[in-house]
Amino acid sequence: MIQEIIIAGFGGQGVLSMGKILAYSGLMENKEVSWFPSYGPEQRGGTANVTVILSDNEISSPVVNEFDIAIILNQPSLEKFEPTVKPGGILIYDPNGIHRPPQRKDIHVYSVAAVDAATEMQNQKAFNMIVLGGLLKVSPMVDLEHVMLGLKKSLPERHHKLLPMNEQAILKGMEIIKEEQVPA
Amino acid sequence: MSEEIFLMKGNEAIAHAAIRYGADGYFGYPITPQSEIMETLMAETPWKTTGMVVLQAESETASINMVYGGAGCGKAVMTSSSSPGMSLMQEGISYLAGAELPCLLVNVMRGGPGLGTIQPSQADYFQTVKGGGHGDYKLITLAPASVQEMVDFVALGFDMSFKYNNPAVILTDGVIGQMMEKVTLPEFKRRRTDDEIREQCPWATLGKPANKKPNVITSLELDPYKMEINNEKFQAKYKQIEEEFVLFEEKNCEDAEYILVAFGSMARICQKTMELAREAGIKVGLIRPITLWPFPTEVISKYASKVAGMLTVEMNAGQMIEDVRLAVEGKTKVEHFGRLGGIVPTPSEVLVALKSKFDL
């Protein structure tokens, strides 16, 4: 089993750290993992993306051009990565700021209104964990227990007090994600 | 007890491996995409634990000459940089080779020429294996293809550089430097004592003991007849390294009709291409040179007469292909596919290139 995932959005949305937590979670389940980011000035305010691969076997290329799952957090990323989802694959997006929703009919499209939910929770930083929760609901590639272990491992000790809030956010994401029907 | 598994970037892995190797010093200057190496070292504060010195120099020129100073004392010292910074270091590298000093250099390549881009590239192959500085010299060159090899090659590079009194280079790129993978780290080794250094490196300048002649670290010899003898000695050493230290990996070459030849990150991408090709019924194998100098000529030569063609895949305009063609000696068709300027080709892009170059 191999899952090739792209997470893409604006720099500062927590794209890279969401990928990191996912990779750590895979590590906790003894999976092979790779995390390959876009790097450089585009991290600062521009678009950022990261390729995360979780696999039961050795990972050959950390760089791939087609994905099983695309997590899209802004319009430019949607334009860029919607065509790269494998037929039958999954696209998850936050409708906030998206003015041209996904068009493809040969993939499963889900929306997770994470910006709104984070605002409701009065915690903007929970945003990426809400998205992660949505992902885990529609593609339970790692157990929540291992995600929490992965989070613990990827967060510096001084931030461990934030773990319960993160778990709440993940659960929120699992609750609010919904499948979208692409209009004919 | 099972070894602890870490998830870290290639750049971070280099730093941890250096501390655990018992390296004495790191001297560097920030440049993307490798700044995490010095940042990690500074965060780990090894001067408090192993006693390793870490210093941010005023330039790559200063860094490489600090390496020269430390190496001249027989210490295990290193620097790291990315392509433009390595260009600035070429003077010092030539002096290190000329003075036969062991040290470890890390080049996390980015696209050039000039200031170029910060995205990954392999365009410094010529600079590294054909000698970027002046004079006839060679650098032991290791090309890691995973974060684990970034760790392993720190120790291997240092060990080989001390075995042969010659600089060693880890030649990698922004893909391996920036990506995170699982790694296990070696046990901490303590740094060598001065007595151990004097034993292992009798030429080291640590202060002249009363009963000994002074040691002088130099690459200067004005008498051309003597300088020729020095050069002949270097060449004999290079020949010995070529005989003793060649590393490569081959995959699915036994039944292959076509062989991809790629190093470092491109070998990972080509491994996937190989999988895709075999799914499509094309018998493709992969040879990954691990030492770029010495180059694994023999294995390429061995398969040259057995396959219908070889494709070198490099993130440059065709550099390693020259060494592949020398090894093949015209026995099969050798083609090149590469992306330039910081573009990383994808596995299926390589497959398309393979099919088109060989009319498949």
Add this chain to the structure above:
Amino acid sequence: MSTNNIIDPANLVYAKPELMNDADMHYCPGCSHGVVHKLVAEVIDEMGLREKTIGIAPVGCAVFAYNYLDIDWQEAAHGRAPALATAVKRLNPDRMVFTYQGDGDLAAIGTAETIHAANRGENIVIIFINNAIYGMTGGQMAPTTLLNMKTSTTPNGRDVYENGYPLKITDLLAQLQGVCLATRQSVHTAAAVKKAKKMIRKAFENSMENKGTSIVEIVSTCSSGWKMTPAQANDWMVENMFEAYPIGDLKNI
């Protein structure tokens, strides 16, 4: 006085320092290098640092300094001696590390390494021979060449519009907080030699006490490059060089 009287140890007034070997020096007659080599050797001997000292030789006339003083040496690329010294000292903090550099090495091609080593306050000594000319390569302009001074690359004299001003790098270095001693000396008279030696010793002591960087500039002659006899060169130095490069301490803390 008979020969026997002369070699009687009681009559000994001058001896070659033990640290200096019997190799024939390649320096020209009248060159200051030989005297400064001797002073460095004497200070190392007197301080008992022979087994602890590592010298860094430059590119320039003193490139072969390692042939004359029996200590461990490293020969640096042109201008890079302070970078080498930085690493040698940091990796061996109980050793005595000094560079020996000329004006081209220290104040032209190696300016960055010099300034940054001094600014970091590396606990090293920099011996700086300023003879206002490139001796080894055949008398070209140095950064310290005086205005109107003729060299092979300024045949009509150094022109400020063409070549800028003589670089008073020791004055510049004295401004840096990492520097504990910046002094300018000469070795053209017995008294000057004595004073220069005193300051070299002070520099070595500073280094062993980790007080920061010490720079000892020696305003020197280059009779070959200046195309003068040794005596003329000494006189010319006093008359011309001392005005631009006055003798004395610029900083001594």
